[in-house]
Ligand SMILES: Nc1nc2c(ncn2[C@@H]2O[C@H](COP(=O)(O)OP(=O)(O)OP(=O)(O)O)[C@@H](O)[C@H]2O)c(=O)[nH]1
């Protein structure tokens with residue numbers, strides 16, 4: 001039985017954060033920079049995440065159990081199908097990451113977002129949910145509001161009032177704000 005077992009109380013397995021999104025959107029970078037204090041430039045060397053990585057971290061006086069699912073389609077499918085219950089159960093906060101500087105796969109991303117939301121609600125009905133419009137540093141300041149609106153429209157977020165959209169960047173304070181918004 002792993003330490004992630006359902007039978008264990010929250011204090012033991014930690015508060016579970018689930019990060020999902022397509023490949024190279026910045027999920028591991030967010031986790032490393034915020035929780036492990038990695039230098040931002042080092043994130044450029046991060047390898048692609050294989051399957052789903054689970055790590056325990058102490059942050060801000062809490063223990064977090066962070067699930068980082070590699071964004072390659074095969075890893076996403078494994079998480080959504082074979083590992084569904086273990087991935088989507090006991091989630092305290094769900095973060096769906098979108099790279100606002102590269103929207104070419106937005107339709108695929110939207111499909112995974114809709115599926116993920118369904119499973120989060122089904123298996124973790126009290127989870128907080130955030131869409132992170134990430135790499136916002138690559139968007140001109142004057143265009144950011146418009147970019148957020150575009151993402152919100154493309155993902156039909158008006159249909160999901162329980163999901164909050166936030167702009168983030170590993171180079172800006174907005175990321176800390178986004179993570180702290182669920183604590
Ligand atoms: N400009 C910019 N680049 C970022 C930001 N966050 C991450 N990156 C870069 O995006 C690239 C991919 O980051 P990863 O964190 O490995 O992406 P991932 O989503 O974990 O990718 P997979 O593991 O393949 O799913 C790296 O080169 C990071 O340096 C950001 O806020 N702004």
Ligand SMILES: [Mg+2]
Pocket residue numbers: 027028029047048049068069070071
């Ligand atoms: Mg990764």
